[in-house]
Amino acid sequence: MTTGREKLARIAKSLGIEDVLEGPVSGVIGARAHAGEGASVTTEDPSTGARLGIVRGASKAEHDAVIAQAQARFESWRMVPAPVRGQLVRRLGELLRALKEPLGELVSLEMGKIKSEGLGEVQEMIDICEFAVGLSRQLHGLTIASERTRHRMMEQWHPLGPVAVITAFNFPVAVWAWNAALAAVCGDTVVWKPSPHAPLCALAVQRICERAMSDVGQPGVFSLLVGGHEAGQWMAEDRRLPLVSFTGSSAVGAKVGSAVASRLGKSLLELGGNNAIVVLADADLDLATRAIVFGAVGTAGQRCTSTRRVLVAAEVKDALLERLVRAYGTVKIGDPLEEGVLMGPLITEAAVARYEHALAEATKAGARILCGGKRVARPGHFVEPTIVLAAGDQAGLPIAYEETFAPILYVIGIDSLEQGIDANNAVAQGLSSAIFTDSVRASEQFLSPMGSDCGIANVNIGTSGAEIGGAFGGEKDTGGGRESGSDAWKAYMRRQTSTVNWGRDLPLAQGVRFG
Numbered sequence: 001m002t003t004g005r006e007k008l009a010r011i012a013k014s015l016g017i018e019d020v021l022e023g024p025v026s027g028v029i030g031a032r033a034h035a036g037e038g039a040s041v042t043t044e045d046p047s048t049g050a051r052l053g054i055v056r057g058a059s060k061a062e063h064d065a066v067i068a069q070a071q072a073r074f075e076s077w078r079m080v081p082a083p084v085r086g087q088l089v090r091r092l093g094e095l096l097r098a099l100k101e102p103l104g105e106l107v108s109l110e111m112g113k114i115k116s117e118g119l120g121e122v123q124e125m126i127d128i129c130e131f132a133v134g135l136s137r138q139l140h141g142l143t144i145a146s147e148r149t150r151h152r153m154m155e156q157w158h159p160l161g162p163v164a165v166i167t168a169f170n171f172p173v174a175v176w177a178w179n180a181a182l183a184a185v186c187g188d189t190v191v192w193k194p195s196p197h198a199p200l201c202a203l204a205v206q207r208i209c210e211r212a213m214s215d216v217g218q219p220g221v222f223s224l225l226v227g228g229h230e231a232g233q234w235m236a237e238d239r240r241l242p243l244v245s246f247t248g249s250s251a252v253g254a255k256v257g258s259a260v261a262s263r264l265g266k267s268l269l270e271l272g273g274n275n276a277i278v279v280l281a282d283a284d285l286d287l288a289t290r291a292i293v294f295g296a297v298g299t300a301g302q303r304c305t306s307t308r309r310v311l312v313a314a315e316v317k318d319a320l321l322e323r324l325v326r327a328y329g330t331v332k333i334g335d336p337l338e339e340g341v342l343m344g345p346l347i348t349e350a351a352v353a354r355y356e357h358a359l360a361e362a363t364k365a366g367a368r369i370l371c372g373g374k375r376v377a378r379p380g381h382f383v384e385p386t387i388v389l390a391a392g393d394q395a396g397l398p399i400a401y402e403e404t405f406a407p408i409l410y411v412i413g414i415d416s417l418e419q420g421i422d423a424n425n426a427v428a429q430g431l432s433s434a435i436f437t438d439s440v441r442a443s444e445q446f447l448s449p450m451g452s453d454c455g456i457a458n459v460n461i462g463t464s465g466a467e468i469g470g471a472f473g474g475e476k477d478t479g480g481g482r483e484s485g486s487d488a489w490k491a492y493m494r495r496q497t498s499t500v501n502w503g504r505d506l507p508l509a510q511g512v513r514f515g
Contacts, residue, residue, distance in 0.1 A: 057231060
């Protein structure tokens with residue numbers, strides 16, 4: 001059996017990070033500081049629990065040096081024409097395409113998602129680079145009618161400054177790309193603090209960025225600061241960073257948002273999700289089953305968009321459960337790089353403990369575990385995908401109101417569409433939601449102002465697997481931020497309203513006369 005370190009050795013050679021095999025490597029790329037060292041970050045293979053490597057985190061002096069460098073580089077980068085800035089992102093996308101296979105495997109090795117999902121995550125990086133290159137020729141403002149003669153009023157957008165991007169373990173590279181590709185074409189420099197559970201993925205991507213920057217002669221646009229909680233706190237409190245983009249739990253996001261707001265900075269928060277699928281009596285149950293299984297089991301339930309609740313009409317509840325239990329029985333659990341495996345491990349031993357706690361709370365509330373519910377007897381952090389049937393309505397299952405990052409699916413009966421919408425909206429988070437129905441009226445009600453209160457609302461597709469063309473994000477405790485497509489680019493720029501008087505008179509607005 002090939003060990004994690006042996007797999008890493010093969011992958012590292014392709015990605016140019018062989019030094020991670022030799023001992024602790026620096027997690028600081030972007031500036032040099034010689035005043036102290038940060039705490040080391042140990043990364044492990046969640047499939048075995050064995051160590052993969054050690055990365056030295058940033059010291060406060062190194063943080064300050066990297067931010068200073070990003071701030072200085074911004075002064076010139078902001079004046080580079082946006083289509084020229086797009087050439088850097090184009091080159092980054094080309095390198096990612098060439099290195100998709102080894103980088104996707106590294107994501108699977110360090111994070112634990114299956115190979116297909118690891119490759120899909122890198123494809124998401126490639127897609128957002130392509131989107132951003134097109135965007136670099138479309139950053140636009142407005143011309144607004146002025147009430148004053150011979151005046152032109154306009155709205156334009158300018159680069160914001162050095163942007164901090166703090167990412168989570170579950171999408172260790174794609175979420176950085178959502179932010180970094182857009183920020184770069186918008187004229188910002190980018191400083192990245194990755195999850196301490198996935199520093200090797202970040203190192204590999206940063207080395208790719210170094211190649212891209214060198215190839216187009218634009219150094220210093222992207223930089224890296226590996227570290228733990230304290231490194232994120234430094235970023236949140238640093239006035240030199242006008243925007244902090246944070247992806248993680250609602251609890252930590254609230255602290256980051258408060259710290260940034262206390263210095264009147266901007267934050268872009270992508271936080272938790274407790275996502276539900278409503279299944280009505282007229283739904284295509286086979287279609288719904290496929291969507292629910294991927295949404296609940298994919299990435300071992302560790303996506304912010306993972307399906308955690310199914311709110312199903314009483315008339316079809318038994319038929320849907322029969323299909324779900326049968327489908328769960330076919331899910332192969334194991335090494336995420338092994339062909340045919342559909343579910344890998346949880347990220348840490350603590351995640352396994354949270355899985356076990358949630359199931360204990362569910363059974364205490366009278367719910368029944370229909371399948372799964374146990375830890376898998378093998379090394380690593382493996383658990384069984386689990387279906388839990390509520391004894392009554394959602395209010396009688398308090399644990400269903402909490403987000404547990406694990407493959408647990410709560411199935412709850414409903415008597416009407418309205419009850420399903422109310423239950424969908426009853427949780428604190430508001431990220432993703434879906435309905436399965438053949439009724440135009442029901443689907444339109446779900447998408448209407450009286451329907452789902454989530455940032456993402458789907459019809460006859462699941463809660464997970466968003467495309468990059470739409471803005472991604474949610475409401476309430478999900479944080480309100482939007483990343484990726486649509487007009488999410490505006491978060492990385494500052495708006496300026498300008499009025500030009502090309503006449504010889506000086507009329508005042510609102511008819512004011514003075515003098």
